[in-house]
Amino acid sequence: KTFKVKNDEVKINITVGIGKNLIEADIALKYAKKRKKPIIVYNPNLPILKEFENNLKWKKIIDEAIKNNGVVPFVQAIIDNKTRAIKKYECLMRLKHNGKIYTPYFFLEIAKKTYQYETLQKIMIEKCFKKFSNLPYDFSINLSLSELKNENFFQYLVKQINKYNIANKLTVEILEDEELMQDEKIKENLKILSDLGVKIAIDDF
Numbered sequence: 001k002t003f004k005v006k007n008d009e010v011k012i013n014i015t016v017g018i019g020k021n022l023i024e025a026d027i028a029l030k031y032a033k034k035r036k037k038p039i040i041v042y043n044p045n046l047p048i049l050k051e052f053e054n055n056l057k058w059k060k061i062i063d064e065a066i067k068n069n070g071v072v073p074f075v076q077a078i079i080d081n082k083t084r085a086i087k088k089y090e091c092l093m094r095l096k097h098n099g100k101i102y103t104p105y106f107f108l109e110i111a112k113k114t115y116q117y118e119t120l121q122k123i124m125i126e127k128c129f130k131k132f133s134n135l136p137y138d139f140s141i142n143l144s145l146s147e148l149k150n151e152n153f154f155q156y157l158v159k160q161i162n163k164y165n166i167a168n169k170l171t172v173e174i175l176e177d178e179e180l181m182q183d184e185k186i187k188e189n190l191k192i193l194s195d196l197g198v199k200i201a202i203d204d205f
Contacts, residue, residue, distance in 0.1 A: 018042060027052075058110040061097050066116070070096040071123040073131070075139070088138035088171070091128045093120060118153055125160050133164040140171035142203055145180035148189050158192065167197035175203050 002011045017029025019042035031048040032040035040046075065071050075089040095102045111117040124141065132139045147153050161167050172193060180186060190200055 014038065016040070055110050055113065058107050059114045059116070061095065061102075062107055062111055062114070062116045062120070065095045065097055066119055066123065071120055071127070072096050072101070073124055073128050074101075086137065088140065089132075090140045090142075090173075091124065092142075093124050118147070118150070121147065121153070122156060125157060129160050129164040129166050129170075132169055133166050138169045138171065140173050140201065142173045142175075144175055145183070145186050148174070149180065149183060149186050151185075154189050158196070161193075161196060161198065171199040171201050173201045173203040 002009050004010075015029065015032050015037070016039045017025045017027070017032050018039065019025035019028050024042035027046065027048060028040045028042040031046050032038070034048065072094045074092045074094050076092060077086045078088045078090060079085070080087050093104055095107055108117070111120055121143070128139065128141055143157075161170065194200060
């Protein structure tokens with residue numbers, strides 16, 4: 001409905017979720033917003049319920065991987081085209097569960113929603129830094145700008161860099177994000193890493 005306020009028009013939209021109780025109504029409302037529908041009535045066959053079940057399943061898998069040493073760094077060699085020599089390695093996160101290996105495609109977004117992603121990243125940092133501190137290779141890890149803005153996470157990162165003395169071997173690859181790239185705190189933290197000797201690269205440029 002459009003309301004006129006002095007010389008301006010304000011358009012008001014409403015989204016409604018209907019159910020027998022607040023839980024059903026809330027689920028219906030979430031689904032209505034997701035599908036951009038004005039009204040959804042709860043029923044047990046809503047696709048969003050399958051999504052909730054999947055989220056719970058992966059939250060459990062992530063928890064078990066954290067507890068049972070199932071967060072596994074895989075490495076991908078970066079080859080010099082001229083000499084065919086290995087110049088560095090890129091470290092990639094994988095989860096090992098019940099004999100299977102899963103890429104972030106399966107768990108990344110859910111880990112972020114359930115606040116498990118920071119723990120996964122800290123495990124990756126610890127394992128990768130420890131491994132490459134004893135190897136004659138440079139290596140890279142992928143970090144998001146939001147992680148670099150998180151002061152607790154950033155302090156952990158710097159502490160591990162110093163602990164394993166790997167600054168000159170390390171490249172931090174960050175996902176390009178125009179909005180966050182202008183953040184002063186991120187600029188400050190990137191400079192701290194650069195001053196330590198860490199190289200900075202843009203991932204998916």
